[in-house]
Amino acid sequence: MSRQSELLHEAMRHMPQGVAENYRYWGPDRTVFIQRAKGCELVDVDGKTYVDFRLGYGPVILGYGDERVDRAVIAQIQSGGTLTGFATELDTTVVQQIKAMCPQIDKMRFANSGTEAVMGAVRTARGFTGRQRMATVEGGFHGLADELMWKSDIESWDAHSGLAPKVIPFGAGIPAQAHDLVDIIGLNDFAALEDLFVRRDHQLACVVLEPIIGNAGSIAASQEWLQRLRDLCTAQGTLLIIDEVKSGFRVAVGGAQSLYGIYADLTTYAKAMGNGYPVAAFGGRADVMDVVGANAGAVVHGGTYTANLVGLSAAHCTLDILANTDALQTVNRAGEQVRDVLGRVFTQAGIEHTFAGPPSMLGIHFTASVPQTYRDWRKTNSALYQAFCWQLIERGVMLEPDSREPWFFCEAHQHMDLAWLEDVATQSIGQALSAQ
Ligand SMILES: Cc1ncc(COP(=O)(O)O)c(C=O)c1O
Incomplete structure (x- = not known):
């Protein structure tokens, strides 16, 4: 028996499917x-x-x-610790680095995962617009928040039926109501896009999408379709949220938006910004981000591990390498x-x-x-x-x-x-x- 099989056998007794999260289970022989x-x-x-x-x-x-990043993280831990629940100078430094790479960012807040960054961005968009509805794009993935865990059931779809695939939740435990405020439209489908903005006339707080869908084989929005989406958002006061959790600091220094020259009101980042250390962020227009705060009526954002110094020191070093080499x-x-x-x-x-x-x-x-x-x-x-x-x-x-x-x-x-x-x-x- 391989060591892998032994470990899986033992792990099965302690974790569902023997793994720490669903996507790591590749079956009894291949995990x-x-x-x-x-x-x-x-x-x-x-x-x-x-x-x-x-x-x-x-x-x-x-x-x-990567020894450059690891050394920076170790130095941070040894000199200043990992977390105090207070502000540090590094918070501002990392935002300044991101702003130098991504011109659409005026202000930011940090998060620990892509999921959390998207949730922060959507809540901010709702707080700013006073609207509740949002729309996403078929095939995209935006993390494991109930509202965003809906997908077109492409696996059991009959491509020759002439019908649209059924929209289903990712799995059990997601209330049907979580989908009530969300529309899903097809990428590059002009008719669906126009129809969305007619049906939900001035009701959409935001549209969230990956223009290069890192979760659908890098299928990409056309320049014209993304521009039309940008224009419709602007015309109706809907915020465009570009989810660059996968594409950010990867497809280009300025992410997917810099390749299109089309910019979001709010952007989410995670993955490549920390070379594998857990760190994420969301941000964008100053007037939008300024609805976040502690005053009555402001958008609440926070979290114990937000801007922890392990993640931030990794981001500081990784972004420096990406920007300057x-x-x-x-x-x-x-x-x-x-x-x-x-x-x-x-x-x-x-x-x-x-x-x-x-x-x-x-x-x-x-x-x-x-x-x-x-x-x-x-x-x-x-x-x-x-x-x-x-x-x-x-x-x-x-x-x-x-x-x-x-x-x-x-x-x-x-x-x-x-x-x-x-x-x-x-x-x-x-x-x-x-x-x-
Ligand atoms: C585009 C996009 N958004 C959000 C997420 C969620 O990020 P996380 O897994 O860090 O919560 C992912 C994860 O793959 C992603 O690809």
Whole structure:
């Protein structure tokens, strides 16, 4: 019996499914237990090494155990501790760093996770506008707050039915009422967008979206559609919330918004801002953020671990590296190199394929042209992609075996062995095809 199986067997007695959170359970034979991580590599408890393109769902932008960041965090802990429940100078310093990278930010508040940052942004939008309704985009993911845990049931949708997929909760325990104030529209669907703003005329506090959907294989909003959304929000006093939890400080120094040149009223950040240390933030227009405060009628925001110095010192160092070195160019180059390798492998194997999104957050879809909507994704050959991924994992390439999760790159990928990758990808696609 492998050490991994032993550990899972024991863990099952102590945690539901034997894991600390749902998404880590990959079944009785495939659930991964990691012993250590360094650079772009993981080593599991049985001593197997993987080159990792999952990177903890995206936060690792420099590499695991980056010594620059770790040293900064250790120095902070030793000199000033981790948490006092009081303000520090570092709070302002980190916001100043973010403002220098992201021009749409005037004021910010911190959080500990993407979920918390999104909840803070939505509450702020409601407090500012005095409205309650919000809208999101099909295929997006904004964390585990009940109101945002609704999705189009694409798995059981008949793509040829001519009907829309059913909207369902992520799972049990989510009250039906949590969906009462939320509309979901399709990405790049102009008619749905116009209709939304007619139906909910001046009722929407905010629209929340990832313009490059880091949770739907980096399918992206078109420039025109995002601009129309921006214009409609402005016209109706609806706040545009761009969720850059995955894309922020990854796809570009200024995030997805800088690639479009279209800016939100409020933005959420997390993942890459701390290279894997838990830290998040939300912020934007000063007039909007100024509704947050302690006065009667103000929006409440807080939390024991908010702006804890472990997260903030990691953010301080990570953002400094991202702003002042060519780290993101290196990350993008690694993504481009892997895109080239995989493109060759798929072409040689005769597989229709397309890549979506920026190279640092690379969507791979087995279909002829880049999906424009989440429903288009359903028409891709995701079963073959999944079989390919399991073969890769077998051969020491770690990734999420679901094409809705992009491949993530970090600075440490600059040292990967591309010839080896091409070889294992060729073997993996061959095996996946022959098993069909
Ligand atoms: C776009 C987006 N928003 C919010 C979240 C939630 O972040 P967290 O898991 O840190 O709560 C995620 C997580 O993957 C995300 O991708």
